[in-house]
Each structure stands twice: as C-alpha cells, then as structure tokens.
Amino acid sequence: MDIKRIVAFFGIVVIVFASIAVTSPNLVKNMRLGLDLKGGFEILYVATPIEAGKTVTKDSLKQTATSLEARANKLGIAEPDVTTEGTDRIRVRLAGVSNEEEVRKVISKPAELSFRGPDGTKEMIGSDFVENAAKVGFDQSNRPMISIEVKDKEKFKNVTQKLLQQPLAIYLDETQLSAPIVQQVLTDGKATITGNYSYDEAKKLADTINLGALPLNLTEKYVQSVGATLGQLSLQETVKAGLIGSILILIFMLALYRIPGVVASITIITYGWLLLVVFDWIHAALTLPGIAAFILGIGMAVDANIITYERIKEEIRSGKSILSSLRSGSKHSFRTIMDANITNVIAGFVLYYIGNGAIRGFALINMLSIGLSIITNVFLARLLIHLLVRGNLFKKPAYFGVKEAEIREL
Numbered sequence: 208m209d210i211k212r213i214v215a216f217f218g219i220v221v222i223v224f225a226s227i228a229v230t231s232p233n234l235v236k237n238m239r240l241g242l243d244l245k246g247g248f249e250i251l252y253v254a255t256p257i258e259a260g261k262t263v264t265k266d267s268l269k270q271t272a273t274s275l276e277a278r279a280n281k282l283g284i285a286e287p288d289v290t291t292e293g294t295d296r297i298r299v300r301l302a303g304v305s306n307e308e309e310v311r312k313v314i315s316k317p318a319e320l321s322f323r324g325p326d327g328t329k330e331m332i333g334s335d336f337v338e339n340a341a342k343v344g345f346d347q348s349n350r351p352m353i354s355i356e357v358k359d360k361e362k363f364k365n366v367t368q369k370l371l372q373q374p375l376a377i378y379l380d381e382t383q384l385s386a387p388i389v390q391q392v393l394t395d396g397k398a399t400i401t402g403n404y405s406y407d408e409a410k411k412l413a414d415t416i417n418l419g420a421l422p423l424n425l426t427e428k429y430v431q432s433v434g435a436t437l438g439q440l441s442l443q444e445t446v447k448a449g450l451i452g453s454i455l456i457l458i459f460m461l462a463l464y465r466i467p468g469v470v471a472s473i474t475i476i477t478y479g480w481l482l483l484v485v486f487d488w489i490h491a492a493l494t495l496p497g498i499a500a501f502i503l504g505i506g507m508a509v510d511a512n513i514i515t516y517e518r519i520k521e522e523i524r525s526g527k528s529i530l531s532s533l534r535s536g537s538k539h540s541f542r543t544i545m546d547a548n549i550t551n552v553i554a555g556f557v558l559y560y561i562g563n564g565a566i567r568g569f570a571l572i573n574m575l576s577i578g579l580s581i582i583t584n585v586f587l588a589r590l591l592i593h594l595l596v597r598g599n600l601f602k603k604p605a606y607f608g609v610k611e612a613e614i615r616e617l
Contacts, residue, residue: 212598216591217493220473227480234483240302241288241494241568244442247302247483250311252428254295257334263295263423264337266560270414271423272380278314288492297425299327302492307432320415321378322366330366333416335359341416343409346401351409353400355416360396367393379415426450446497452502464516468605470591471512471584478508478576478583485575496569504576507551508584515588516608523609532607533596537589544585548577 242249254263254271272289277302279287288300304310320333340356357363366375367389376386377400387400435488441487457475460468480503486493519536523529558570593603604614 208222209598212594213600216594216598219591219594223473223477224415227476231480231483234480237487238483239490239492240442241492241497242302244493244495245302247300247304248307248311248430248432249301250299250427251292252297252299252425253428254297254423254425257424261338264339265294266360266414267423268295268297270413270417271425273414275314278380279310280390284310296428300492311427311430319378319380323376323378324370325373325376330370331357331362335362336416338416341413343413344399346399350401351404351406353404353409353413353416355398355400357396357398359395363398364392364394365397367391367398377412377416384415397524412419441495445495449498449502453505456505460509460512464512464520464608465521466595466601467512467516467592467608470588471509471516473591474483474512474583474588475508477506478579479505481579481583482572482576484504485579491572492568494568496566497572500569500572500576501572502581507548508580510547511544511580511584512541512588515585520607520609523604523607524613526614529602529604529607530596533592541585545581548581552577 254268256263268291272291275297276287276289278298279289284301284304288302290298292298295331299314301310321329322331322335323329335357337356337358340354342354344352344354346352351529370389371392373389374386375389377384384534385400387402400412453475457472460471460475464471479501485491491497515537518540519532522532522536527533527535555570555574555577559567559574562570601607604611
C-alpha cells in the first residue's frame with residue numbers, strides 16, 4: 208500500500224469538505240432569489256421616443272435601463288434586475304416588492320434631465336441638447352472634461368449671460384449630478400464642463416446628458432406578479448425534490464460502482480458547492496429555471512461518471528489489470544464526455560443569444576454548470592480515483608462493481 212497517495216486522497220477530500228462546511232451557510236444565506244421564488248413582479252416595457260421623428264438607439268435604450276435601475280435602487284428595492292431586449296424593449300424584474308402600483312408609477316416615468324439656476328429655475332432641459340453630442344475629452348492638464356452642444360444657440364447665449372459666474376446645476380429627476388460655474392457668455396452653442404472628475408465620472412455625466420437629449424417613453428407590454436407565499440412554496444418544493452433526487456442518485460452510484468461511486472459522490476457534492484460559489488461571485492439570482500439548469504447539470508455530471516466507470520468496468524472484464532483498465536477507460540471515455548458537453552454548450556450559447564429573460568438565465572447556468580462539471584467530475588474524479596488505485600488499497604475487481612465470473616481471460 209502506498210501511504211503517500213492514500214494520505215493525499217484523504218487530504219484532498221478533507222480540505223474540500225471542510226471548505227464546503229465553512230462556506231455553505233453564508234453561500235445559502237447570501238443567495239439572491241428571483242421574483243418567482245421571492246415574490247415580486249416583472250414588467251416588459253416597449254420604449255418609444257417622446258419627441259416625434261426621433262428613433263430609439265441602442266445607447267438610449269441602455270441608458271434608460273440604467274436610469275430605471277437607479278430609480279429602483281432609490282426606492283429601496285434590493286438588487287433590481289433590469290435588462291434590454293431587442294431594439295426597443297426593457298425587462299424589469301423586482302423581487303420582494305409589496306407596493307407594486309407605487310413602484311410601477313415611479314420607475315416608468317421618463318427620465319427628466321434639467322439644467323437649473325441657483326434659485327431652482329429650470330433654464331434648459333435634456334431635449335435642448337444635440338443628440339449624442341456630449342463627449343469626454345481632456346484639457347491641457349490632462350483632466351477629463353465634457354463637451355456639449357445645444358440646438359438653440361440664442362437660448363444658450365441668454366442662459367449663460369443671465370447666470371454668468373453662477374452655477375448652472377445639472378439634475379437627473381431631482382438628483383443633482385454636477386454644478387459647473389458659467390465662466391463666460393457662450394454664443395456658438397458649444398461649451399465644456401470641467402471639474403475634478405475622474406474619467407468614469409465624466410463618461411457617466413456625458414452619457415446622462417445624451418440620455419436626456421433622447422428621452423424615451425415607456426409603455427407596459429407585459430406584467431406578471433408573483434406572491435411571496437407562492438414563491439416560497441415553489442422554492443421549498445423545488446429544493447425538497449432536488450435533495451431527494453440527489454440522494455437517490457448518490458445511492459445508485461454507490462450501489463452500482465462501489466469505490467468509483469464513492470469518488471463520484473465526492474465530486475458531485477463538490478460540483479454543487481462550486482456552482483453555489485460561482486452564483487455568489489457573479490451575484491446571480493436563483494430562479495426556478497436556474498434550479499432546473501442546476502439539476503440538469505447534476506444529471507450531466509452523473510452521466511460523465513457513468514460513461515467513465517462503465518468503460519473502466521468493460522476494461523476490467525476484458526482481463527486487464529485495475530490500473531491498466533483505469534488508464535484505458537479514462538482515456539477512451541474522455542472524448543465521448545467532451546463531445547456531449549461541447550454540444551450542450553453550443554446549444555446553451557444559442558439559447559442565450561436568441562433567448563430572453565428566464566431562457567437566458569437557464570442557458571447561462573447550464574453553461575456554467577457544464578464547465579464546473581468538467582473540472583470536478585472529469586479531472587478531479589480522475590485524480591482521486593488514480594490516487595486510490597495507485598495507492599494499492601483497492602485491488603479487487605469487486606471494489607469496482609465487477610464480479611470475478613465476468614472477467615474474461617486474455
């Protein structure tokens with residue numbers, strides 16, 4: 208018996224399971240729940256220009272989505288999910304919301320960009336500015352500045368003359384973004400906004416001004432509400448079904464494959480934990496389609512183990528040694544496993560690219576689960592079972608689910 212390899216095996220297992228025990232409570236506690244599990248509502252908006260003759264651009268749609276997310280945050284809604292779809296649609300998912308009507312009224316109002324004098328008078332609004340003219344540049348000291356251009360030069364001249372050496376504050380809704388001082392009377396309709404901005408701050412302000420120059424009207428196309436009680440019931444039943452199914456799978460693997468089944472159980476549990484770690488890392492929200500993708504990933508992980516171990520059993524039945532069977536079985540099963548997983552990833556990519564909402568969430572989790580499954584149920588499983596076999600602790604074919612009577616003479 209090779210003590211070093213056996214110790215290495217148990218060392219890896221202890222480290223992995225200790226990590227799972229220490230981190231899992233926080234991972235579960237911090238898990239974000241989608242509205243189908245937590246309750247809340249989902250709205251699909253269709254965006255149209257407020258001004259006749261204007262068009263909805265990709266940038267204006269994206270900036271409007273950013274504005275909606277900011278409004279939801281100000282209402283105290285935790286981690287709103289706001290995404291653009293197609294050329295003119297925005298999907299908003301707000302979990303844990305009780306005052307639905309009030310929230311819907313507030314967030315769907317068009318974003319209002321205004322320029323105000325010291326007394327609060329609105330001197331100019333977003334539509335006074337040339338569309339997409341706000342750009343970020345650098346002054347002689349290499350500090351970021353924003354260049355802007357207005358449509359009505361005479362109006363701008365009068366405003367700058369009126370507020371000479373006074374602040375002309377920039378507001379988005381009722382939030383002040385900046386308050387640059389008017390340094391001179393401007394007659395050509397162009398100006399620069401300077402200050403102690405970082406590049407990111409200057410870029411955000413320029414984007415906001417461009418958004419104000421292209422205000423969009425939002426019309427509700429689709430609304431779905433999910434009660435908190437229904438969401439919690441769905442979560443409890445889904446978790447219960449998933450646990451029962453996972454336990455039955457582990458029992459099946461142990462009964463059919465013996466020692467490889469033990470390794471498979473370790474790697475499948477590790478796979479599930481790593482997927483929770485990735486969820487927490489990317490701040491993903493857990494939804495019912497996400498749980499379905501998670502369970503599908505467990506099925507793919509089990510499938511990878513079954514393909515490998517069945518091939519190893521066939522090699523043992525042919526009369527080869529345990530070590531030789533392990534090498535040959537692992538080698539020949541690898542291509543089959545990778546072909547199946549690559550096909551699944553391609554399908555997931557297509558679903559993510561052309562799908563929306565829950566479909567994209569399902570596709571993303573499915574692709575992540577496949578990547579983690581390859582790491583744990585192919586490479587980690589191969590490492591662990593090689594350590595056991597090379598440790599010469601389990602030499603009999605029965606340990607691998609093969610009866611002596613099934614072994615053929617070479």
